[in-house]
Amino acid sequence: MFPGEARVQTEAQAGPLYRVLGAPLAISCNVSGFRDEASVKHFSFYINKPANPGLDINIISTNDRGFGFAIYQQRVRSGEIFITRVSPNSVIFEIQSLQRGDEGDYDCSVENSEYTYDGSYSVKTAVKVIDDSLSVSSPASTSLSFNEGEALTLTCQASSNTIQHTHLSFAWYLQRDGEDDARPIISLDRDFTLRPGRGFEARYQAGLVRLDKLGEATYRLKVSQLELSDQGKIHCQAQEWIQDPDRSWYPIATKDAEKITLEVKPDALSLAVRILAQHTALQEGQELLLSCSVDTSNLEGSFFSVAFLREGVELARIGPTGVLSVGPEYSGRENQGELRAARTGSRDYRLILRPVRTEDQGEYKCRVWPEERGLDGVFTQGASQDSSSQLVSISATGDRLRLACEVEGVKGRLTVAWQYKSSSTPAALFTNVIGLSQEGVIEETEEFRSRGVRATRPAANVFVFELDEVKLSDSGVYQCAVSEWNTNSKVHSQSQAAAVTVTP
Incomplete structure (x- = not known):
């Protein structure tokens, strides 16, 4: 300890702490510097209200049951206000449900058990009680019924009109029939990072579960192929977060929309089409493999005809006895060995196109007739x-450009703009290609909209730019320009450029 430095130090959370009316409040307080660190210290809490700035009102003490003034005694006796001891030198003061009159400066004081005073024995924390302005609603019917394999799309509105700088996190939940607790299907955290819930990871990776933010306040859930296990009650939830002066984030409000009862009925004839290639985005010359499985649990012993269609045009059909017939547009490719189709199991069918051409891209589906x-x-x-559709894109042979931009020291909200200037005009200015707003909304330019350009944020501090089918004219300098925002004011901007050369 330096000469002249106070020995005893009392510390509490720095204020102001903004908390919502009706929500809980917790203030930690600890003391250090007493000669006997192991002895139990006694703490008392007071409040100084804005209406009476010179009056300290007793609330609660660890050493005196009758310490509180009358206006707080009943709340202390009922357990709504209490102190939790963390260690001999540390406690947490808590109010379970804030009232309007709980706004003020809270004083945490520690009893001096020594004969001399040397340091700080009390500390104040300002608390502001604000209105709960978080609203969450879903316009869907409270009861929905689908067949297995059909697509579900739901929207939810979530917003807050507080004047404080807050972030929202959002999630869709499913409480399956027979389960006590709801589990997240997919969530978007306060830094706009998407996370699938436990048990939904594989369907999320396959693109069958999506969460999209549309504009400022609309969140859309899409489940492309419902499963029987999806039956239950589904709802959306939003949480509002505020950053305290110590830079930590605290959830000040949580609200759920009304639960929707979801019925998923087993389909007597349930079809699933999946692309068994590494990607549904192929290049010329690769192999497209389509598998069609027919779930016939309620139709044992039946016969079927199965056809594969592209954009509504029949490529090939396998009859009830396994005989293959090919549509006129693809008969020549069958003769050349480029198209093959057959039944591979009692209820499984397969079609192979190899090598694929760019004209083979489009929506594929199976059609089954009993x-x-x-x-x-x-x-x-x-x-x-019909089964659900599977979209397949096939590009001319060419590489995909992928750039990643990592940001460090993030404090506020971030926006990113991916920019480009051609290597043929080095003196030109950068032009915007695509970007992400503070709310995670994609902002595209017209020139690149049809080029298969994407901007994603796989982690809170990582931005990724992708451009399909690069051309020679795409050579140039690409720039990641990131800006940090505090509310609506830009506080910092930085960019990083990378030169890209496309060769024949």
Whole structure:
């Protein structure tokens, strides 16, 4: 200890702490410097209210049950206001539900058990009680019914009109039938990072579960292929976070929209189409493999005809006895060995196109007809049922450009602008290609909108730029320009450039 430095130091959370009406409040307080560190110290809490700035009102003490003034005694007795001891030298003061009159300066004082005074034995923390302005609502019906394999799309509105600088996090939850607790399907944290919930990771990676933020306050959930296990109650939840003076983030409000009862009925004829390539974005010359599986648990012993279609045009059909017929547009490619289709199991069918061409891209689906065989051996075809669509993109042979930009020392909200200038005009200014706003909304320029350009934020401090099918004219300098914002004011900007050369 330096000469003249106070020996005893009492510390509490720095204020002001903004907390919502009806929400809990917790203030930590600890003391150091007593000669006997192991002895239990006694703490008392007072409040100095704005209406009576010179009056300290007793609230609660660890050493005296009757310490509090009458206006706080009942709340202390009921357990709404209490002190939790963390260590001999540290406590946490808590109020379970803030009232309007709880706004003020809270004084944490420690009893001096020594014969002399040497230091600080009390400390104040300002608390501001603000209105709860968080609102969450979903316009969907309170009861929905789907067949297995169908797509579910829900939207939710979440916003806050507080004047404080706050962030929102958002999540969709599912409470499955037979389970006590709801589990997250997918969430967007306060730094705009997407995270699939436990049990939904594989479907998220396959693109079957999505969460999109549309504008300032709309969040859209899309589940492309519902499963029987998705049945239950589904709802959206938003949390509002504020940054305290110590730079930590604190959730000041949490609200749920009304729960929606979701029924998922087993489909007598349930189809699933999946691309068994590494990506659904292929290049010319690669192989496209489509598998169509027919779930016929309620139709054992039935026969089927299965057709593969692209953009509504039939490529090939496998009849009830396994005979293959090919549409006129693809008969030549079958003769050349480029198209093959067959039944690979009792209810599994497969189509292979190799090598693929750019004209093979589009939406693929399976179409299935139940076939009933009469006593004379003739088949009668029933009503058809389609699977969900699978979009396949096929590009001319070319590389994909991928750039990553990592940011350090983040304190406020960030925006990013990916910019470009051609290597043929080095003196030119950078032009915007694509960007992400403070709210995570994508901002595209018209020139690159049709080029397969993407801007993502896989982590809070990482931005990624991708451009499909690069051309020779894409050579140049690409720049990641990141800006940090405090509310609506830009406080800092920095950029990093990288030269890219595209060769034939």
